[in-house]
Amino acid sequence: MSTEIKVPTLGESVTEATIGEWLKQPGEAVAADEPICSLETDKVAIDVMAPHDGVMGEQLAAEGDTVTVDALIATIESGSGGAAAPAPAPAASAPAPAPAASEGSTTDAAVLSPAVRRAVLEYGIDPATIKGTGKDGRITKDDVIAAAKNKPADAPASAGSVAAAPARQEERVKMTRLRQTIAKRLKSAQEDAALLTTFNDVDMSAVMESRNKYKDIFAKKHGIKLGFMSYFAKASVLALKDIPAVNAQIDGNEIVYHDYVDISIAVSAPNGLVVPVVKDCDKLSFAGIEKAIADYGKKAKEGTLTMEDMKGGTFTISNGGVFGGLMSTPIINPPQSAVLGLHRIEDRPVVRNGQIVIRPMMYIALSYDHRIIDGREAVTALKTIKEAIEDPTRLLIDL
Structure with missing residues (x-):
């Protein structure tokens, strides 16, 4: 049996939100009242809870999508569930997998938020080595930055070698709905008030x-x-x-x-x-x-x-x-x-x-x-x- 998960009422005059992060992936077991995703409105972030025990079913909206109140965003299936679908097998030449994570950390790439995944790649940090301080032990961007600051310096280059200059990079990140609202309100205050x-x-x-x-x-x-x-x-x-x-x-x-x-x-x-x-x-x-x-x-x-x-x-x-x-x-x-x-x-x-x-x-x-x-x-x-x-x-x- 399948249960539809819809966007809940968000508050007075708030009609839409953005999918901030999926906290459960298809195939994973969920418990009643466990958060399965977070919604970002122009004021606060809201967790959507599972109505009963079951298995995370289909996700009908992606992270970053704008959804309206009462819109269907996912399903919860009956059953006990299991682990999320495994990632594709690495090529034969791929390096050995990282060591197991320390207790309390969340390292599966599927449950890392987009901002955290970008930070992990940017700083070259193995998420398995990071102890998450976020909700339910999830890794936050601040955790990645802290780990990068404590990362041992690379060994000095041998004599005669020349280190390659790091490439200059840019990143474009869509503003969250909350940040967009903050920007609009502050600008409005400057324009409307003396x-x-x-x-x-x-x-x-x-x-x-x-x-x-x-x-x-x-x-x-x-x-x-x-x-x-x-x-x-x-x-x-x-x-x-x-x-x-x-x-x-x-x-x-x-x-x-x-x-x-x-x-x-x-x-x-x-x-x-x-x-x-x-x-x-x-x-x-x-x-x-x-x-x-x-x-x-x-x-x-x-x-x-x-x-x-x-x-x-x-x-x-x-x-x-x-x-x-x-x-x-x-x-x-x-x-x-x-x-x-x-x-x-x-x-x-x-x-x-x-x-x-x-x-x-x-x-x-x-x-x-x-x-x-x-x-x-x-x-x-x-x-x-x-x-x-x-x-x-x-x-x-x-x-």
């Missing part, structure tokens, strides 16, 4: 002292680490409540003001930057915010973010400091009107009470849509955030 950025710097001494003093007690009580993001989220709430325009958005000829604060937190995912939303930050505790951020970070890494996770958002915080960025002009996340950019902390000389002292300083940036937010409002909002971070007591007494 973007402007204001900067300030923050002395992180008080927050760092507070965090170091309470981080162990906090982790023991709440089961989560105390990070800097919750401080900035709470400081942003103060600023957005004082300057409502920074938490508003334009809808046609109207300005929509929100009496709640849903903060989009920019998170790095395998396919690009995503911005899941921590809802009701104005009502959440520090622990609630940290737990929500940690959960989204884990889901982003695993590729399990849902449409609901990405929905809404009235303001965005983007932390380029985790990558070492000193200063940037972040782009707003439409239809929002402002985004706060955080950067790396570094010791710098500053003047305090007429004396030059060393303090851990961070540049912060607020990019905003000048059509709705005046310069005075933007500067005031950023100054409120600065003051709350430099004196965290303000976060407790709503000042």
Whole structure:
């Protein structure tokens, strides 16, 4: 008996997706609720699960194909299945097969994604020697790059020999649907909004002292680490409540003001930057915010973010400091009107009470849509955030 596998409902206003990767090949056994392929939409990646135990049947769409909701993409056959169809036998002159893979790695070329296969060929790495860190032990492109960096250097050429210069190569890779959407939205933000950025710097001494003093007690009580993001989220709430325009958005000829604060937190995912939303930050505790951020970070890494996770958002915080960025002009996340950019902390000389002292300083940036937010409002909002971070007591007494 054959069961049809169709593209599931993808979310509000999302009608099509791209086949990102087939996780099971025809003839392989599948278990109920096991992922058989991943779909890439313009917002998130979604796994399609097997409805019951069986054998992977025919695949009616290839990786990279665009498919619509409810389209037939594969079948699941009854039976216990076996290994995927073997690759063609190598020619007599082919080299001996690679040694067996280490435990936990995925080396069959059929289950390597196109990007990973290209990386394996480019770096000349035997996938059997790589331990996968991806979902279900699959090898990722980062695994290949890491293996290439740790690969022993080739023995030096013997005297009199001349090493051949490596050929110059180019590669064309189709943009994922998520990357295409990111590109369109960022370009649209530049074209439609009157973007402007204001900067300030923050002395992180008080927050760092507070965090170091309470981080162990906090982790023991709440089961989560105390990070800097919750401080900035709470400081942003103060600023957005004082300057409502920074938490508003334009809808046609109207300005929509929100009496709640849903903060989009920019998170790095395998396919690009995503911005899941921590809802009701104005009502959440520090622990609630940290737990929500940690959960989204884990889901982003695993590729399990849902449409609901990405929905809404009235303001965005983007932390380029985790990558070492000193200063940037972040782009707003439409239809929002402002985004706060955080950067790396570094010791710098500053003047305090007429004396030059060393303090851990961070540049912060607020990019905003000048059509709705005046310069005075933007500067005031950023100054409120600065003051709350430099004196965290303000976060407790709503000042």
